[in-house]
Amino acid sequence: MKKSKAVRWFVEIITFFLMLLFGIPIFIVFINAAKSNLMINADPIALPENLSVLVANIVKVWEHPNIRFPTSLLSSVVITVLSVGLLVIISSMAAWVLCRKKSRLSTVLFLLFVGTMIVPFQVVMLPLVSWFSTIQAKLGIPMLKSYQGIIFAYMGFGVPLSVFLFHGFIKSVPLELEEAATIDGCSRGMVFFRIVLPILKPIIVTVIVLNGLWIWNDYLLPLILLGLGNPIQTVPLSVSNFVGSFLKKWDLILTSNLMAMAPMLILFVFVQKYMLKGMVDGAVK
Amino acid sequence: MRKRKDNLLFTAFLFPALFSLIMVIGIPFLLGIYYSFTNWNGVSSDVSFVGFANYLAIFQKDPKFLHAFLITIIYALLNVLVVNVVAVGLALLVTQHLRLTNLYRAAFFAPNLIGGLVLGYIWQFIYNNVISSFSFMPQMLAKPGTSLVAIVITGTWQYAGYIMMIYVAAIQGVPDSLIEAAAIDGATFGQRFRHILFPLIAQSFTICMFLSLTSSFKQFDVNVSLTNGGPAATFMGESIHFTELMALNIYNTAFSYNKMGEGQAKAIIYFLLLLVTSVTQVYFNKKREVEV
Numbered sequence: 001m002k003k004s005k006a007v008r009w010f011v012e013i014i015t016f017f018l019m020l021l022f023g024i025p026i027f028i029v030f031i032n033a034a035k036s037n038l039m040i041n042a043d044p045i046a047l048p049e050n051l052s053v054l055v056a057n058i059v060k061v062w063e064h065p066n067i068r069f070p071t072s073l074l075s076s077v078v079i080t081v082l083s084v085g086l087l088v089i090i091s092s093m094a095a096w097v098l099c100r101k102k103s104r105l106s107t108v109l110f111l112l113f114v115g116t117m118i119v120p121f122q123v124v125m126l127p128l129v130s131w132f133s134t135i136q137a138k139l140g141i142p143m144l145k146s147y148q149g150i151i152f153a154y155m156g157f158g159v160p161l162s163v164f165l166f167h168g169f170i171k172s173v174p175l176e177l178e179e180a181a182t183i184d185g186c187s188r189g190m191v192f193f194r195i196v197l198p199i200l201k202p203i204i205v206t207v208i209v210l211n212g213l214w215i216w217n218d219y220l221l222p223l224i225l226l227g228l229g230n231p232i233q234t235v236p237l238s239v240s241n242f243v244g245s246f247l248k249k250w251d252l253i254l255t256s257n258l259m260a261m262a263p264m265l266i267l268f269v270f271v272q273k274y275m276l277k278g279m280v281d282g283a284v285k
Numbered sequence: 286m287r288k289r290k291d292n293l294l295f296t297a298f299l300f301p302a303l304f305s306l307i308m309v310i311g312i313p314f315l316l317g318i319y320y321s322f323t324n325w326n327g328v329s330s331d332v333s334f335v336g337f338a339n340y341l342a343i344f345q346k347d348p349k350f351l352h353a354f355l356i357t358i359i360y361a362l363l364n365v366l367v368v369n370v371v372a373v374g375l376a377l378l379v380t381q382h383l384r385l386t387n388l389y390r391a392a393f394f395a396p397n398l399i400g401g402l403v404l405g406y407i408w409q410f411i412y413n414n415v416i417s418s419f420s421f422m423p424q425m426l427a428k429p430g431t432s433l434v435a436i437v438i439t440g441t442w443q444y445a446g447y448i449m450m451i452y453v454a455a456i457q458g459v460p461d462s463l464i465e466a467a468a469i470d471g472a473t474f475g476q477r478f479r480h481i482l483f484p485l486i487a488q489s490f491t492i493c494m495f496l497s498l499t500s501s502f503k504q505f506d507v508n509v510s511l512t513n514g515g516p517a518a519t520f521m522g523e524s525i526h527f528t529e530l531m532a533l534n535i536y537n538t539a540f541s542y543n544k545m546g547e548g549q550a551k552a553i554i555y556f557l558l559l560l561v562t563s564v565t566q567v568y569f570n571k572k573r574e575v576e577v
Contacts, residue, residue, distance in 0.1 A: 008381075011378065011381050011383065012383050012384060012385075014378065015378045015379065015381075015383055015385075015389050016385070016389075018375070018378070018389075018393075019388070019389050019392045019393065022392055022393055022395075022396070022442070022446075023392060025396075025407055025408065025411060025442065026395075026396075028407075028410070028411060028415060029407055029410075032410070040414070041414075043418070044410075044414045044415045044418055045415060045418070086301075089301075090301040090302040090305070091302055093298040093299070093301070093302070094298060094299050094301070094302035094303065096298065097295045097298045097299045098299070101295050109299070109303065112306070113302075113306065116306060116310050116311075118559070118560060118563065119310060119314060119556065120499075120502075120503055120532075120555065120556060120559055121503070122503075122505075122531075122532050122535050122536075122552050122555060122556075123314065123317055123552045123553065123555065123556045124309075124310055124313040124314050124317055125552075126317065126320065126327070126539050126545055126548055126549050126552065127312075127313040127314075127316035127317040127320055127549070128309065128313040129327075130316070130320075130325075130327065131308075131312055131313050131316060152305060152308070152309065153309050155301075155302075155305040155309070156305040156306055156308060156309020156310055157309060157310065159302050159305055159306050160306070160310075163302060187294075188290075188291050188294050188295075189294055192298070213397075213398065216400070217398075217399070217400030217401065217402075217403075217506075218400070219400065219401065219402040219505070219506045219509070220505055220506070220532075220536075236400050236402045236403065236506075239402065239403060239406070240402055240509075240510070243406055243510075250410055250414065253406060253410075254406075254407070254410060257403045257406055257407055260400070260403045261398070261399045261400075261403055264398040264399065265395065265398060265399075268391070268395065268398055272391055275398075276390070276391075276394060276450055279394075279397075279447060279450060280450050280451055280453075280454050283447075283451050283492055283496060284451065284454065284489070284492060
């Protein structure tokens with residue numbers, strides 16, 4: 001659209017200004033993570049005098065026994081990667097069966113998967129804990145304060161949306177491709193792993209982004225299944241524990257916040273295109 | 286023979302997903318309905334059936350929950366409104382073929398990558414230490430009204446960029462030529478938005494309303510780390526936590542007061558509220574989509 005140059009520049013400047021406004025909170029975290037507590041209290045918007053304080057603060061948080069940052073970072077990675085990986089596999093398999101095997105039962109099962117999407121976590125969280133501790137007591141499989149427990153829980157809570165997304169995508173994959181492969185002697189199982197799975201790449205990205213972001217940042221589920229201060233902690237849990245033990249020591253609190261948000265922000269810089277696309281596709285579908 | 290083998294494979298493929306769904310959501314959901322009718326306290330195994338006692342207790346002598354119920358609805362309405370207005374505004378800006386469009390979009394979206402818990406601590410610092418360091422600004426988190434506004438601002442900062450991206454995708458689907466034709470015919474910016482763009486992005490409006498509404502109702506992380514329910518206020522003659530939203534109230538009932546049965550009854554009410562509002566909202570928006 002033809003617009004006068006002046007209007008165009010005006011819009012550009014407004015948008016630029018808004019972007020700066022949106023960036024202020026992150027900027028404030030950054031400058032104050034590079035100060036001592038004394039300086040923060042004196043003037044929270046002054047620029048830091050010495051960036052080496054930032055390094056010192058990061059080292060302090062990294063080594064602090066109350067946050068155990070390295071181990072919780074590792075736990076967060078293990079939990080997120082395994083949960084998302086398993087979700088991709090089990091949801092795509094289930095969605096494929098529900099799509100290709102047309103029967104009344106498969107329709108009912110699909111509706112069951114989709115229907116559970118509206119159940120908020122709070123409704124099942126209390127009985128989930130007692131149910132998991134019953135399993136633990138009866139079968140001897142540790143489900144609370146354990147990796148397998150929380151990963152299994154994420155599989156359950158992630159499966160409805162993931163199956164829904166895969167189902168929508170597989171519907172549009174032409175059946176001829178699979179039939180041709182079957183005629184060529186592929187078993188049904190091979191058809192799925194060799195033919196179907198590679199075609200699903202775009203929707204796999206969406207499923208990874210949506211679930212990955214949710215699981216990485218989630219607080220309530222780890223709080224209930226892992227508990228504060230136990231050996232296995234995720235990053236949000238350990239940050240919350242750290243803040244609780246350091247009332248108002250903002251230099252270290254803000255440094256821990258900076259360290260907690262850094263991995264996702266850095267990842268975003270590199271795979272921005274996929275993340276934005278994944279988030280939007282997941283919502284629109 | 287082949288058919289039987291196929292069915293076996295299909296079952297095996299379906300099993301892991303179905304099994305985790307039933308074990309993690311299905312059984313706890315049913316257990317939850319049962320627990321809401323009991324005096325379960327989470328510790329003692331001696332659980333007895335109490336009928337509707339929990340539900341009656343909530344409505345008759347729990348001003349804290351009634352307040353949480355109302356404040357959650359107020360918060361959700363405010364948040365949905367502000368998030369969507371900001372998101373549409375930003376979406377209109379970043380679809381104007383600006384020089385740094387990609388940078389703008391990424392920057393507006395970025396807060397969504399930070400978890401609600403961390404985000405709440407950051408904003409707690411901003412409200413308590415930065416904003417209040419200007420003498421003309423209020424202590425936002427100390428007073429009931431402003432503390433709710435503080436959560437809305439934080440929630441908007443977190444969510445508007447994400448909602449913006451959905452509107453952006455919709456606006457990009459509208460051909461430029463349509464808008465240009467209207468402009469040539471003399472339509473003002475407001476008219477073009479109201480009569481051309483808005484009807485064409487009606488579907489994304491439904492999605493964004495749904496997403497922002499459910500996420501507002503489920504707000505927990507920011508609530509915990511920003512205000513943790515405070516400040517104190519009085520409601521129906523009893524002292525309550527002014528910004529304690531429903532999710533936090535349920536959590537506190539169960540884990541701070543060990544009233545699991547009552548907490549579970551609250552959770553069921555919460556579920557029904559969420560169900561009714563989201564179904565109504567989608568129904569009305571779908572109807573409107575068809576009309577325009």
